[in-house]
Amino acid sequence: MSATRTDPEIHPTVAEVTARIVARSTHSRREYLERVRSAAAEGPARAGMACSNLAHGFAACEGSDRLAIRGLRKPGVAIVSAYNDLLSAHQPLKEFPDWIKDAAREAGGVAQFAGGVPAMCDGITQGRAGMELSLFSREVIAMATGVALSHEMFDGALLLGVCDKIVPGLLIGALAFGHLPAILVPAGPMSSGLPNKEKARIRQLFAEGKATREDLLDAESASYHSAGTCTFYGTANSNQLVVEVMGLHLPGASFVHPGTPMRKALTEEAARRIVELSRGERYTPIADVIDERAVVNGLVALLATGGSTNHTLHLVAIAAAAGIQLTWDDFSDLSAVIPLLANVYPNGSADINHFHAAGGVQFLVGTLLDAGMLHPDVRTVAGTGLHHYRTEPVLDGDKLTWREVETRTLDEDVLRPVDKPFAQDGGLRVVSGNLGRAVIKISAVAPENRVVRAPARVFTTQQQFTDAFRAGELDRDVVVVIRNQGPQANGMPELHGLTPALGVLMDRGHHVALLTDGRMSGASGKVPSAIQVTPEAALGGPLARVADGDLITLDAETGLLDIAVDAAELAGRPLVDGPPDEGEWTGTGRELFGALRRAVGPADQGASVFGGMTSAHFGARADLTEVRG
Known part of the structure; x- marks a missing residue:
């Protein structure tokens, strides 16, 4: 890694938008950080527990893990996972806890599976009643993460998840425990299948009655064909790119395939790293990683790649969980100056594997940093400075290291530098x-x-x-x-x-x-x-x-x-x-979510139930009910 690199001045619009977010968030961010600091402790949180409480926390442990937890010396790591074997993106997570436990033990810590969170697939529920629970599942995931961490046995957390509402939910939940370091651990995309344009063509033919259901199913199953994340650039892959540029993944972790030596090595390294971050000089709580600059960096990366519109909800809600007030105007004003650098479906014909092969996150971070469009001086789980994310992981035998790569695209049809964009703006408008x-x-x-x-x-x-x-x-x-x-x-x-x-x-x-x-x-x-x-x-x-x-x-x-x-x-x-009235919004579990439906806030505030609705919203709904009689 170069020690002589000089960072350019921040682009004036990026600087201005960041400054107004900081000013707008002064009170809420200060309150959040005060709450977080008050929860931090010098040693393991479990050290202050009564013996009966602590005994419950290691009753199921054996051997060295039992002694480590009882001894109150070694860092405790919570594993919070969205594993299930229904969904291709999360099926690879099955093996991760055992890898993590072994690696954490070798690094001087002890990892425990603290809790699972639900993971539903919008691809399965699309157009069906279950889709009406999809956005609310983000809040359920956040609360489930909170439940997992509420035992206060832990000094850090590894968050295992990939798709649409899962990553935002994990982050919102973890930010409620902002004094804990946290690393997001992805599973990686499936290999490329049927080209996305061909899939779209068959879908349109079916809509016109010119293709059979069997034709459509053949096309869909050739596209979504194995374990791993879907390869188009939807919310799942937007999640991965955004959180990596926010400094919450290990560098280069987002788009490595499941079932490969590199994926296993990165997962094990995340366990070792969270032990390092849990205390001492390297202590890096998630509240310090997700600050106003990191939120802007994630937003810039989203815009530069034409990412998911769902992040106009999710990023707003994630920021709010850290006491940061992000608005749609911030999205729009940044989009006007951030060039579109990626040509990935649905914006183009390539998929996320082609993006990764062309230089991926490393190239993207490099060209945006060199243009002054990202804040370089941020804290990340890899260390201080976003320059860590210009590096790519490599295996030397079984040893994992990182090396800096040239800021050079390997395929200009897929990924381009700032001075040669596909479009002059990020393509997101209000x-x-x-x-x-x-x-x-x-x-x-x-x-x-x-x-x-x-x-x-x-x-x-x-x-x-x-x-x-x-x-x-x-x-x-x-x-x-x-x-x-x-x-x-x-x-x-x-x-x-x-x-x-x-x-x-x-x-x-x-x-x-x-x-x-x-x-x-x-x-x-x-x-x-x-x-x-x-x-x-x-x-x-x-x-x-x-x-x-x-x-x-x-x-x-x-x-x-x-x-x-x-x-x-x-x-x-x-x-x-x-x-639908309350009595009509039933079936497929919808009646269980009525309280969330009543409490949810507006879209431009993240469509979140945390913080609830204002009295004006309640009044509007009451007036509407009265008008409808």
């Missing part, structure tokens, strides 16, 4: 107007499709839309409005299943857009989609009063979201539909 505020990702939307002005067609369920499409009712210029899909309505499900049919309409030459208070997922593609509209329809937002035929303008270039209806007329329209 649109606003008399219908509220929404997020739109345009990195995969052709320039000629970024402005749509067309009549609305309103639906309240995905099935209603599908029926209208199959009946030929949408074969024209149209802004498809699907409302009552927000967090308070039905848990804010992803609506990615709409993409094939909307793509068909676009391919027929129509001007088409989607407008919704739901989510569209990390796989948002070529269809211009203004998503996560806030205020949502369930709280009486303007979206609740849109009618078929209203002329709507979605202009991603100027940031306009407008309905050509007089304000007084729009406000005076009756509310003709609404979200």
Whole structure:
């Protein structure tokens, strides 16, 4: 690693956005850090326990681990895992605890499996009732992580998880124990299967009735074909890249395949490293890793790669858990200056394995650091300074080391330097107007499709839309409005299943857009989609009063979201539909999540239940209920 490298000045917009986040967060961040510092202790937390409490904590241990915990000298490491063998991304985690326990023991610590957290797959639940629990599962994972760590037996934590809500949930939970060091341990992507463009082509043919269910299943199973994370650049892989650039992975850990010697070596090294970070001069609590600069670094990396729109929720919620107030305006202002450097599906034809082979995170960090677009002077689990993440792991026999790599792409069709981008901006925009505020990702939307002005067609369920499409009712210029899909309505499900049919309409030459208070997922593609509209329809937002035929303008270039209806007329329209009542939101476990649905906050505040809703939100919902009688 070069000791003579001089970091350039930080880009003025990156510096300005960081400074205003710091100023906005002064009070909340100070309160958070005070709470964290008060929980820290010089020695193992378990040293202050009564004998009966401590005995329960090592009753199931044997041998040297039992003696280590009883002796109160060696660091205790919590393993919190999202393992299950239903989901390909998390199935490889099965072997990790045994590797971790052995490596922690060799490093002078003792690791215990502290708890499991649920992991649900949006790919399985897409378009089904279970998807309405997906976003809320993030809060459940955070709480489960809190339960695992609440035994206070531990001096550090290893968080094993990969996909959409799992990584944000693990982080939110760990940040409640911000005095503990924590490292995220990924499992890696599956090998490349059927090219994503071919998969998308078969999906559209099926939507048109030109491919059979068997054809579609063959294509899907050729794409999702083995253990490991799905290879398109959706939320799961966005998670990995973002948290690595935030300094929460070991350098180079994100996209190493499961079942390889390198994956095992990185997992074992994470165990050794967390022991080192747990006390003494190297003590690095997660509260010190996730600060305002790290949050901005993660956001810059997301924008530079055209990552998942779900992080307009997750990063906001993660930041809030650390006392940091992040807004959609921060996303939008950074996106305007951060160039798009990756061409990975759905933004391009490559997958995450091609991205990794072209230089991956190491190249990305290097070119962004050299351009002054990342904060270099941050604390990470690898040490002080983001320069650690310019290095790649290598195995010398069975010894793991890191070496610095050139800031050079190996495939300019997939990954480019700052001075030769695919686009001059990050492709994430905030649109606003008399219908509220929404997020739109345009990195995969052709320039000629970024402005749509067309009549609305309103639906309240995905099935209603599908029926209208199959009946030929949408074969024209149209802004498809699907409302009552927000967090308070039905848990804010992803609506990615709409993409094939909307793509068909676009391919027929129509001007088409989607407008919704739901989510569209990390796989948002070529269809211009203004998503996560806030205020949502369930709280009486303007979206609740849109009618078929209203002329709507979605202009991603100027940031306009407008309905050509007089304000007084729009406000005076009756509310003709609404979200399901409490007694109707049942089945597939939904009734168990009613409390979360009532407590969840708005999309632009992370759609989180932590911190709850303001009295204004409760009042809005009460007024809406009264109007609907």
